Amino acid sequence: MVAFLIKRPIAVTMAFLGVLVLGVVAAGFLPVSLVPDVDIPRITVNVSAPNYAARQLENSVMSPLRNNLMQVNRLKDIKTESRDGSGMVSLEFDYGTNIDLAYIEINEQVDRAIPSLPSDVARPAVIKASASDIPVFYLDITLKDTGLRAATGNQSISDVDFLELSEFADEIIRRRLEQIPQVAMADMSGRTFPEIIITPDMEKLRAMNLSPAAIEEVIRTNNISFGNIFLRDKQYQYSVRVGNRLLDAGDIGELYLNHQGRLWQLKDLCQIETRPQYPEGAVYAAGQRAISLAVIKQADARMQDLKHALHEMITLFETDYPFLQFTVTRDQTTLLDYTMGNLRQTLLIGAGLAFLVMFVFLRDSRAPWLIIISVPAAMVVSMLFFFLIGISLNVVSISGLVLCIGMMIDNAIIVIDNISRHRKSGKSLSQACVDGTNEVFRPLLSSVLTTCSVFIPLIFLGGLAGALFFDQAMAVTIGLSVSLLIAMTLVPVYYYALYKKSTPRGTNFLARINPLNYTGLYGAGFRFAMRRQGLVWIMAGGLVAGLAIMMLLIEKERLPVLQREAALLWIDWNENIHLAENSRRIHNLMEELGPEVIYTTIQAGRQQFMLDKVYNNNAQQGLIYILTASASHLEGVMDKTTQLIGTQYPYAIFHFREEGNLFDQLFADRQAPLEIRLRPMEPYGRDLPALLQRTIRSLEESLPGTSFDALPMQQSVALQANLQLMALHEVNMTNLQQTLTRLFNEHQVFTLMDSRSSIPVKIGGNPSAIEDLLHAERVTSRNGVEVPLHMLLRKQPGQELQTIIAGIEGEYYPLQLDVNPRDVERAQVVVREALRGEGLFEASFAGSIFARRQLTRELLMIGVVALLLLFFILAAQFESLRLPAIVLLEVPLAMAGALLMLILFGVSLNIMAMIGMVVMTGIIINDSILKIDTINRLRDNGMPLIRALHTAGQYRLKPILMTSITTICALFPFLFIGGLGGDLQKPLALTVIGGLGLGTLVSLYFIPVCYYYLYRKKE
Structure with missing residues (x-):
């Protein structure tokens, strides 16, 4: 050919x-994207139940839902988390499961569970994600020149201004972003929603002998619509709308109340205002209240097209809306x-x-x-x-x-x-x-x-x-x-x-240049190796033994340690604080960190992102994105943060994690090395927190040097009704409940619907302390007598777990333990013995160590398969079962050089280093195959063995030297390049350089010795 x-x-x-x-x-x-568009075998089910405490939510909602979802096919693991007002179910499947079918099956199981759930709980939302759903950018939107410091009291942005910004970002910015062809969706968090609060003037109502229920009745009776009625007039037909539909707060204020023959407008008896709902969470960008948009790419779109289109759109936004500040983060x-x-x-x-x-x-x-x-x-x-x-x-x-x-x-x-x-x-x-x-x-x-x-x-x-x-x-x-x-x-x-x-022609100019007589050096080395074959075998045996020792000594990680300028700080103050106090503490902490911090995005409390549910935070928790100028600055900021939190808030629980690039989100361990799951042996009720703390102290004593995180607790207040006094004063429970919900601004009358959103209408009261409300407010009995609330209610403080976690094994409390993989079995024995002595809890174990062991077993199996394939291919080429062994012997020797370089430079054995070893193996084996093929061909032509070995080495000398020098020189700069790219590439470069350097010598001198040893008797 x-x-x-x-x-x-x-x-x-x-x-x-x-x-x-x-x-x-x-x-x-x-299509150009960050990662292949593969389905992540995880599905999340989110439950929203604003009026449910964590324990109530676990017993009445999460438990029956979990039992139904456990019937889904190919389910690998299930975990539920119940918090006050919300819950989350995380389902993990065996890889290879059709996630689309699993999504349908989960929805079917959710529908089957709905009849057993309370009627006031909305249908749980099922969310399926793939690798392409990782946000490409985060876009923070703030009002310019406002300097909002809401947590410190300097509210230069009014609540109304931010409410307008929220609606503008949702209706205009988000929709314009989603019109970009490359954008799949813009996931939003940080916005506020309006509500209409009707606060009755209780003094006027008492003087008129009216109750707030009369106000509610007027609103309900005047917000009626019968829909369309069709009237016929001869050959014509007309659509007639009958009823009165309220549209805004002004319409409510214009309603009339007929009391003793006199008409009163509601605006004369109540204060009616439209204001933002009390948020469950908030976002702050560079200290200012912000809206955060997570931009998610279409799976088949080109990344550079998306980046270009997004920057063009932001430039257009900055021109069209000069009063807004747009900042792209976490690119x-x-x-x-x-x-x-x-x-x-x-x-x-x-x-x-x-x-x-x-x-x-x-x-x-x-x-x-x-x-x-x-x-x-x-x-x-x-x-x-x-x-x-x-x-x-x-x-x-x-x-x-x-x-x-x-x-x-x-x-x-x-x-x-x-x-x-x-x-x-x-x-x-x-x-x-x-x-x-x-x-x-x-x-x-x-x-x-x-x-x-x-x-x-x-x-x-x-x-x-x-x-x-x-x-x-x-x-x-x-x-x-x-x-x-x-x-x-x-x-x-x-x-x-x-x-x-x-x-x-004769010898040209380039041919006369001979800076190094590499052919002569090779000949001298070849003679030395062939005359001292015993020494060569000893050196090879030493390298194999060194390889085994280095494999035990070298640190093993999934990914190399990357130098970063940004990090995420998650913090739980572990105290009963509200969102404003949470924001104030985080702002103060960020200010104390000093000028090393260039930019921050604070996500305080529960966030509204649909897809990003890694942290299902409550009002006393927060996630902070911290950007610094360099990796050294970030390290200093992390040390200072640890010191400040430990000094000022000793009960706080916090940890740092990487800023969340695709490697971290797809490959990072989601669990601690060892997770102890404590399961109560019987229901302990309100004694559970105290018994948990006692058990944790016992485990710390049994495991010297171990300190577990503080138990995340929350203080609760239970208002218990005195049924005897309620019966005596003829107060029914419905009236008492409506009065309490009105006092806490939770009594919703109806919902106003407009073309863009729905606005809840509530009858409320002025916010105040619980003690003041109970003493100042009254409830009306059946006889019209007003009874003070403090006579009917008794306040009882309590302590509860913030989060109730359960899985396939039932309810459990996780303890994170950082343990050496060699000590896992001993730690399990110690924990079981300590728990057996207490007799309160039993334990099961999970953690990344077990996943790593499974990964190690898979890699060993893959290695065996790869070696077998290598052997089969080489045996087929050489028509020999002995010659492939010569080539395969070169692999461990070259790997010894690669590991030696990693240890000398203080780099761990990780995925990138393993890939480098594969590359190095391919190049080294390539030369050995060609060399052995040349030796066989020369011997078939009648050349003696020793001469064939030397001649084949000379034939292959220039190609192997050229390939090795080219590859090593191309990778050498990566040893000195900083930043994310250099950190990722350095382990690969070290393994290739070390493996090729030693592998070239092995190919030049050890392969001929092995070949001679196998065929010397045939000469």
Whole structure:
């Protein structure tokens, strides 16, 4: 085939350009996103019950709902959290579950559970999310030049102003953002809603001998609509609306009350005002009250198009609405921009270095240009196959292409060098192109298959990681296959075209440059290794033993430690404080941190985001986004925050977490290393908190050096009715309940509906302390006698858990324990013995340690499968069961070099380091396969064993040196690059540099020794 192609360079070029054009066009249609659009096997059910306490919600709503949802197919785990006013059910499924069908089944189970739920509880909302639902940006909207410090009393924005901002952001800003084609939705939090409060003038009502119930009756009777009535008049028909529909507070004030023959308007008897509802949560941006919008991308949209469109829209907003300030935070495109930049940088540096290295080693000015053509061409053609298979351009697939670049260069170098070697041996140019290409086809094909055999088993990795690595495995397979195709077709054709008009000349200028006699150095090293084979085997055994020791000593993590300028602080004050006090404390804390903090976004209390339910906070909890100038500033801010909170609020519970990029949200551990789940052995009622605290103290004594977080508690007040006095004064429970709901502004009469929203209308009172209300307010008996509330109600303080957590095993309380994986079993035994001594609780265990063990088992299985595939492929190529063992022996030796580099630089073994080892293994094995294939061919031609070993080493010396030097030099800058990109790339660079450095020596000297040891008796 090569002989046919090299004679037709124009036809090959035209065909190649056609495929190249298709690749360019396909690249324009490929969706660009952060991660592959895979379904996350988690579904959330949210319950809203404003009038229910946590314990009441757990018993009457969450428990029956949980029992129904446990019947869903392929359910892996279920967890419910009950708080005052709301609950959340988190369902996790086995990977591979059809989440769409699971979503339908969960809705069916929710519908089945509704008859057993209280009638005043709204239908639970079921939310399904995928990886593409991770917000790309957060857009904070504030009013300019207001300096709102609501928590400190300087309210330069009135409640009415912010209510108008909330409606404007919802009706205008959010809708205009969602009109951008690339935006799936704009999830909003921080807005306030209006309500109409009718506050009766109790003095007037008492003087007129009226009760608030009379006001309510007037409103209800005047807000009646019978709908449409159709009247016929001969041949015509008319639609007549009968009734009176109230539209706003003014309409309510104009209503009339007939009392003893005199008409009174409600505005004369009540204060009627439209005001914001008391918020459950609030958002502050840079100290100002704000609206926060989480922008979520369409799954098939291009990220850069979204970024460009969003910035254009924000620029338009700033022009159209100059009174508003728009700030983009938590930009997730940074990582994608880095990955795309890394691809371009690696391509340019790799091709440039390969160009220079080939100048030095081949001493030719034309052959290196083939690298400049072949590698970018392989990348563009890969885009066409991405389009055909349906893979998007994302961080995972692009990183797969980045990993391919070194091996793409290696393929081109091998073909070019082999053709040059045949040409120098005296063959004609055409024959050299044919023979040089055909000679390396089989070993290069074997090399591509072996490299793919290492990556492809990653798709069998369980869970979300396996789904994501499918894109990487396919990217590597496509990239290497296309690279092999170009190396076998395009490179020999263009090599022939470049050299067919040249005539053999004497030694040129480049050939006379010989800065280093690497051939002589190799010969000396080869002789040393063959004469001292025992020493070589001892050194190899030492490296294998060192590998085992280093695997035990090196720190293991899922992701490398990333230097960040931003972090999220979650805090629970663990005190009964309201939202305003929560906001005041957070603002004071942020001000005390000083100028190192550039920007903050505070989410105090419960947030209104539909999809982001990681933290289901209450009024005394908050989540703060903190942005600093550098990683060192962030570390100082975190230390200062820890000190301030520990000093000023010793009962507070808090922790820092990463700002939430896609790696953190998809791969980060969601649990502590070990979670102890304490389950009560019997119902303890109100004694449960005290018994829990007693048990926790006992566990701390049994586990020296362990300190658990404070128990999140809340103080409660129970108003218990004196039934005897109520019967004596003839006060019924309905009147008492209506009076209390009116006093606490919770007595809703009806809801006003307009074209945009619904506004609750409530009969309320003036806010005051509980004691003052009970002494000042009265309830009317059946006889019209007013009875003071404090006579009928008794206030009883109590203490309850903030959150009631339950799962498949029932209700439990989780304790987080950071323990070494080797001490897990001992810790479990100690905990069980301590609990057995108390006799109050029993324990089950969960945590990320068990998930990591499962991941380790899967990786071991995948490693075994990969090694078997390697063995099968090599055995098929070499027609031998012994030669594959030589190649596989090189892998642990090169890994020893990779681990040594990680330990020397203080870097952990993580996902990025493992990927680097796979890349390094592919390059090293590639050379060994070619070397053994060359040895076999020379021996088949009658060359003695020792000479065949030495000659094959000389043939393969330049390609392995060129590939290793090019790859190492291309990755070397990453050791000194800071920021997120450098931190992610550094483990990969270290493993490749260390593995290639040692692996090159192993390939040059150890492989010949092994081959000699196996075949010396046949000579």
